Amino acid sequence: MRTITDKKPIQQGQVSFARKVRGYVAYNDGLSAEETVKVSCMQEGWTILLQRARTRRGEIDIVMRKDNLICFVEVKKRKIGREAAECLLPAQQRRLFRAAECLLAQHPEWYYEELRFDLITVDEKKEIVWIKDIIRQM
Template identity: 70%
Template sequence: MIRQQRGLVAYTDGLTAEGIVKAACLQDGWSILLERAKTLRGEIDLVVRKDKIICFIEVKKRKTLTAAAECLTQKQQTRLYQAAECLLAQHPEWIYDELRFDLFMIDQQQEIAWIKDIIRQM
């Protein structure tokens, strides 16, 4: 029962964090293409567009910004990259000059940090 409660709290916290990030993106001039985009390879929290840039966003909420930043493992980066490939194949209408993977981190006080272009090596 306690495990279920923790899972529900984590799920609710994740939705709240994604809402905060969505609002930040909209305020910064991005348009939302997809939210919680599910593919056979995984899920991407947000897919946004500004001009000819398409950005795949992962949102991490933890007690501290540092803890949130440390949560994006190499395995998750690979999953995000593969999920993005699936989405691009499903949406040939998306015209872009640049693709980017960004990480938004949120701490307990709702402070936000944004690391742009976090997965470039692939």
């Protein structure tokens, strides 16, 4: 008979197989949600400037433009859209704002009169909920 103490402990830095699988599934779900959002936004007349834009300060899922508005979009995929809207915590909001500052500095050719941060959620039925102007910098 084996006891709990007989199990070989997972060493620090190792990740269980189940956790790797969950991470892989979550990553692919996120990519799928971003593609769904991108297609929907393009159908509504938005021009996609960047997707998965990485900076030294963080990543922004989608950067898009419509007329003189540049919109930085965070895409969240959850079983229920409401759950996704609740998971944009203050630390992540600061990361998004700082990443946007970096992108604007890297792309002086982007003209705009207004900037906005939106959260677009996708649920398991691929229904989209668009929360506009979710981050206000004071």
